[in-house]
Amino acid sequence: xxxIKWSDAEKKIARRAFDAALQKELAALLQQLKSRxxxxxxxxxxxxxxxxxAKQRGVIDGKYDYRYSQLIVVFGxxxxxxxxxxxxxxxxxxxxxxxxRHITSL
Amino acid sequence: xxxIKWSDAEKKIARRAFDAALQKELAALLQQLKSRxxxxxxxxxxxxxxxxxAKQRGVIDGKYDYRYSQLIVVFGxxxxxxxxxxxxxxxxxxxxxxxxRHITSL
Numbered sequence: 001x002x003x004i005k006w007s008d009a010e011k012k013i014a015r016r017a018f019d020a021a022l023q024k025e026l027a028a029l030l031q032q033l034k035s036r037x038x039x040x041x042x043x044x045x046x047x048x049x050x051x052x053x054a055k056q057r058g059v060i061d062g063k064y065d066y067r068y069s070q071l072i073v074v075f076g077x078x079x080x081x082x083x084x085x086x087x088x089x090x091x092x093x094x095x096x097x098x099x100x101r102h103i104t105s106l
Numbered sequence: 107x108x109x110i111k112w113s114d115a116e117k118k119i120a121r122r123a124f125d126a127a128l129q130k131e132l133a134a135l136l137q138q139l140k141s142r143x144x145x146x147x148x149x150x151x152x153x154x155x156x157x158x159x160a161k162q163r164g165v166i167d168g169k170y171d172y173r174y175s176q177l178i179v180v181f182g183x184x185x186x187x188x189x190x191x192x193x194x195x196x197x198x199x200x201x202x203x204x205x206x207r208h209i210t211s212l
Contacts, residue, residue: 026149033152037143043132046139050159057156 004099006068010092014071017088021078022064029056072096076103110205112174116198120177123194127184128170135162178202182209 006014036049065074078084079100089100112120142155171180184190185206195206 026152030146030148030152033146033155034143037140040136040139042136046132046136046159047163049139050156050163053152053156053159057153 004068004072004096006071007093010096011068013089013091014075015066017075017078017084018064018066018071020088021083022060025060025064025083029053029060072099073103075100076106079104110174110178110202112177113199116202117174119195119197120181121172123181123184123190124170124172124177126194127189128166131166131170131189135166178205179209181206182212185210 033049033053036045036052040046040049063074063077075084075089076099079086079089080103086097089097092100139155139159142151142158146152146155169180169183181190181195182205185192185195186209192203195203198206
């Protein structure tokens with residue numbers, strides 16, 4: 001997949017889809033943080049929130065890898081998690097879409 | 107200071123003062139967390155809260171060391187930070203109180 005060429009138009013679509021998914025994921029995390037902090041009652045809740053944020057940072061850093069060599073896999077995972085819909089990546093070449101769907105189906 | 111003997115009565119006083127200071131510190135941290143989470147608006151706020159909790163965990167772990175060889179220094183620091191008052195450790199021997207005050211004054 002590292003040989004796949006991305007046209008300028010595709011790069012624009014990819015960037016927009018990638019950023020939108022990341023923003024949505026971070027917005028959801030922010031709401032989780034607010035909700036958990038509001039409900040927190042004791043020290044164990046403080047450290048559980050810390051550990052949750054540490055883990056989410058790792059998950060998000062690992063998942064959102066904007067290298068063209070990785071984007072097919074990234075988009076495949078995001079579709080599977082329903083953080084993206086097919087319409088968000090409409091305009092990518094049919095070859096790329098098929099590879100992305102393949103990843104999604106694994 | 108490692109040679110200092112702690113009577114049973116002193117151990118009770120020490121334990122109560124230590125636990126009370128720790129509980130107060132954790133309660134303050136919990137309020138900080140709630141306040142910062144409620145005001146958080148974006149990703150950078152999420153990670154700032156994570157980093158703040160990570161740092162506070164280290165600070166608190168380092169500060170609250172309940173070994174009899176360390177308690178004089180621990181209480182000295184807690185007095186200096188006004189997390190304890192002299193009355194909280196009333197009943198310790200005059201020798202210990204003097205050493206604690208000495209640490210506080212450094």
